[in-house]
Amino acid sequence: MKIILGVSGGIAAYKAAELARLVMQQGHEVQAVMTAAAQEFVRPLTFAALTGRKVLTDLFAIESAIEHIAVAQEHELMVIAPATADLIARLAHGLADDFLTTLYLAFTGPVVIAPAMNVNMWQHAATQANLETLRQRGHRMVDPDSGYLACGMTGPGRLADPAAILEAIEREARKRRDLEGETVLITAGPTQEPLDPVRYISNRSSGKMGYALAEAAAARGARVILISGPVHLAPPYGVEVVPVRTAAEMRAKVMERLGPAGIVIKSAAVADFHLGTVPTQKVKKTAARISLELDPTPDILAELGRKKGDRLLIGFAAETQNLHQEARRKLESKNCDMVVGNLVGGSSDIGFESDQNEVVLALRTGELISLPRAPKREIAERIFDQVLKLRLALHAADGR
Ligand code: PMT
Numbered sequence: 001m002k003i004i005l006g007v008s009g010g011i012a013a014y015k016a017a018e019l020a021r022l023v024m025q026q027g028h029e030v031q032a033v034m035t036a037a038a039q040e041f042v043r044p045l046t047f048a049a050l051t052g053r054k055v056l057t058d059l060f061a062i063e064s065a066i067e068h069i070a071v072a073q074e075h076e077l078m079v080i081a082p083a084t085a086d087l088i089a090r091l092a093h094g095l096a097d098d099f100l101t102t103l104y105l106a107f108t109g110p111v112v113i114a115p116a117m118n119v120n121m122w123q124h125a126a127t128q129a130n131l132e133t134l135r136q137r138g139h140r141m142v143d144p145d146s147g148y149l150a151c152g153m154t155g156p157g158r159l160a161d162p163a164a165i166l167e168a169i170e171r172e173a174r175k176r177r178d179l180e181g182e183t184v185l186i187t188a189g190p191t192q193e194p195l196d197p198v199r200y201i202s203n204r205s206s207g208k209m210g211y212a213l214a215e216a217a218a219a220r221g222a223r224v225i226l227i228s229g230p231v232h233l234a235p236p237y238g239v240e241v242v243p244v245r246t247a248a249e250m251r252a253k254v255m256e257r258l259g260p261a262g263i264v265i266k267s268a269a270v271a272d273f274h275l276g277t278v279p280t281q282k283v284k285k286t287a288a289r290i291s292l293e294l295d296p297t298p299d300i301l302a303e304l305g306r307k308k309g310d311r312l313l314i315g316f317a318a319e320t321q322n323l324h325q326e327a328r329r330k331l332e333s334k335n336c337d338m339v340v341g342n343l344v345g346g347s348s349d350i351g352f353e354s355d356q357n358e359v360v361l362a363l364r365t366g367e368l369i370s371l372p373r374a375p376k377r378e379i380a381e382r383i384f385d386q387v388l389k390l391r392l393a394l395h396a397a398d399g400r
Helices: 013-025 044-051 067-074 085-093 099-106 119-123 125-136 162-174 208-219 247-257 300-307 323-333 376-398
Strands: 002-007 029-034 077-083 111-115 145-148 154-158 183-188 193-196 199-201 223-228 240-243 263-266 273-275 294-296 312-319 338-343 356-363 368-375
Touching (some): 013 029, 077 085, 085 099, 111 125, 183 247, 193 273, 199 273, 223 247, 263 300, 368 376
Parallel strands (some): 183 263, 223 240
Antiparallel strands (some): 273 294
16 A cells, blocks of 8 residues: 655654554555654654655655645555644644645545644643544544653653554555445434424434444545534534434435435434424413423334335434334334444433444344444444445345
8 A cells, every 4th residue: 555654843753764664564655754843853864765765845846846736646545643733733724834734635545643742732622623623534543642751741642652553554544435436314413393482302412423424434435414403513524414403304304315315324313292383482481380282203214214215224223221122123113224223311321422332233134233332433334334234135135
């Protein structure tokens, strides 16, 4: 594989030489690119000698004015180690004032970033916000180790071990673009059903599960349409987000955007009931008790089950008990190809709001697969692995 190694100016720049050696030992070709500050710590000659290639350093000292475009197109993966707070800020904001940052903007493949800096700089809200932007963009972070730092302080900030960075590179390199050409329609988050102009009924869904699915699908090459209830999450990079509020709005947008989708995933926590006629004025407080008479909302998943055609339809089941039975029951009753069951409620740190989940997959083939507790993004990857396997199995069964 052809890999760009970007080196920015921190004391850990010397460790990038060891990383270059390790990456080359795996049979990859390495093109080193150094910022001006990196060259204050290590001379380009070190990388030139290790990689056998001229090190790229200066945007204006090149044969062709568009060399950064050619370099971007020729390479398949970019790793930046060490990435300083300054470089991370420049990448996050799309500044392109030297060869490395210009190349980064022109590069469309996977990016691995290994930050290294002083502990206070690492913990600063600005740095953390910039890192979050880069994570949302789908880049893989190799977080710094904790320990004694060159500045004399102790804490997180030391460049991760080159072997750990190599492992992240290998994982990215193996990552498949197996959803290229697919359109995936995903619903996420809660719905809000108004009771009057200032009140509504909703639920605890944060949208994290659905957004993790959208990120995973986009990273694997799919065109992703994410129909999202109200959440506090940044739109995933490269994903088209369609905001909605109520179950009725979600239904309308799902049906409107269904056309090109080959895979539909209903991870939204849609309200089951709503107030049929919503008062136009705020309901005044009185001493009397009031009761609400609620109507059922449209069951979007059941409607999709009736009109899905060749699409793969994946529903979710949020349960407080009998997870396996309920996942299987919803698979049948809503004509899904897979139902992802998860436990919600109680004090458990999975399901609603958590960054982690633990699920059971009930498949049309009769299989029941348990996925142990893992970050929602990891669970999302495993769900797509199974979706693709399921498609092959169903096609084989159809004789197609
Ligand atoms: O958002 P997070 O905080 O990350 O939490 C994730 C999650 C717990 C919300 C998610 O993993 C999950 O379980 N989503 C489905 C929640 C839900 O509404 O489950 P249900 O068992 O009530 O509904 C079954 C299925 O029918 C779901 O696919 C749901 O989207 C769909 N449905 C439900 C009601 C309705 N009116 N229309 C629907 O399409």
